[in-house]
C-alpha cells in the first residue's frame with residue numbers, strides 16, 4: 001500500500017531539487033530580496049512620511065515644470081525596509097544590488113559598490129541628480145549594457161553613476177520602474193529630456209510585448225528573505241489566485257504622475273474611512289498611508305493609539321482580538337486587508353525599535369488631509385498581500401489575491 005505514494009514523493013523531491021527545470025513562458029523573472037534594517041536616525045514612520053512628502057513635491061515640481069528644489073531638512077537616513085534585485089552592468093559585468101522603486105524612474109548605481117566602467121560604458125556628457133524623501137544622489141549619466149535574470153540584456157541603457165549619494169546604506173542604487181516622466185529635470189543640461197526606463201527599453205527592443213511590470217511580495221518574519229519576484233512584460237500566473245482586477249490610472253493630479261488609482265476604504269461592515277479619492281501604489285513605501293482625517297477615523301474605529309518609539313499605531317491584545325478587516329475598494333472590487341494583514345509582523349517588532357510583545361499597525365498617516373490629489377499610498381505592507389501589475393501600455397494598475405492574502409504570518 002505504501003509503495004506508490006513513497007515512490008511518487010521521491011520523484012517529486014527529485015524534480016523539485018533539479019536546477020534545470022524552467023518555466024518556459026518567456027517571462028523575465030527577477031528574484032527580489034526583502035531586507036528590514038533600521039539604521040541611522042528616524043523611525044519607520046518618519047521615513048515613509050518623508051517619502052510621501054517627496055513624492056508630492058516631486059509631482060508638483062513636474063506639474064510646474066521646475067526642478068525639484070525642496071531639500072528635506074531632516075538628516076538623510078537609510079531606508080528601513082526595502083526590496084532589492086541584482087542587476088548586472090557592463091561587459092564584463094559587475095553585479096549591483098538595487099532598490100526596486102515604482103515611485104521613481106531613474107536607474108542608477110554607485111551608492112555602495114563603485115561603478116566599474118568597461119568596454120560597453122559611454123559617458124553621455126549629462127550630469128544627473130535626483131532628490132528622494134530620505135536621500136539623494138548626483139553624478140554623471142552613462143549608457144551601458146544592463147542585464148537581468150538568466151540572459152536578458154539591454155545593450156544601451158542610460159543609467160546614472162553616483163559620485164555622491166546620501167541615505168542609501170547597504171544598497172548600490174535604484175532600479176526606477178515608475179512612469180518615464182519622473183525622469184524629467186533630472187539631467188543637465190538636457191533637463192527637458194526623459195530617460196527611458198529599463199521597462200521602456202525592454203519594450204522598445206521587442207524583448208517584452210507589453211510595457212508592463214508585475215510585482216510579487218510576500219509577508220515574512222525574517223529580516224532578510226528572497227521572497228519577492230519582479231517580472232517584466234507579463235504576469236506570473238503562479239503568484240496569484242483568481243483573476244486580476246484592473247483600475248485605470250487616475251486622472252487626478254498629482255497622483256497621476258505615478259502609478260495612481262482611485263480607491264475608497266471601509267473598516268468592517270460599514271465604517272467609512274476614506275471616500276473615493278486618488279492616491280498611488282508604491283513599492284518604495286513600507287507602510288500603508290492614508291490622509292490624516294481618514295487616519296483619525298481608523299483610530300476611532302480600532303481604538304489604536306500612537307506609539308512614541310516606533311511612530312506606529314499600537315493596539316492592546318484585546319483591541320487586536322476585535323480588529324475588523326479593512327476593505328480597499330478598487331474599481332468596484334473589494335480587497336480585504338485582514339486583521340493580521342493590518343499588523344506589523346511581531347517577529348520584526350524589535351527590528352523597528354518596538355517592543356517584542358506589542359501589536360503595531362501598518363496603517364498610518366500620509367501627513368495631509370483628504371482632497372490633495374494624493375490621499376493614500378498602498379505601500380509594500382499592502383502589496384505583500386496582493387499581487388500587483390503596473391501596466392503602462394494599457395494605462396492601468398492591477399491587483400489580485402494571493403496565497404498570502406489571508407495568511408496569519410504576522
Ligand SMILES: *[C@@H]1O[C@H](CO)[C@@H](O)[C@H](O)[C@H]1NC(C)=O
Pocket residue numbers: 035037039078168169170
Ligand atoms: C544594515 O545597514 C547597515 C548600513 O546601512 C549595513 O552596514 C549593515 O550591513 C546592514 N545589515 C544587514 C543585516 O543588512
Ligand SMILES: *[C@@H]1O[C@H](CO)[C@@H](O)[C@H](O)[C@H]1NC(C)=O
Pocket residue numbers: 248249250251252262276277278
Ligand atoms: C477618479 O476620481 C476623480 C474624482 O475624484 C474623477 O474625476 C475621475 O474620473 C476618476 N477616475 C479616474 C480614472 O481618474
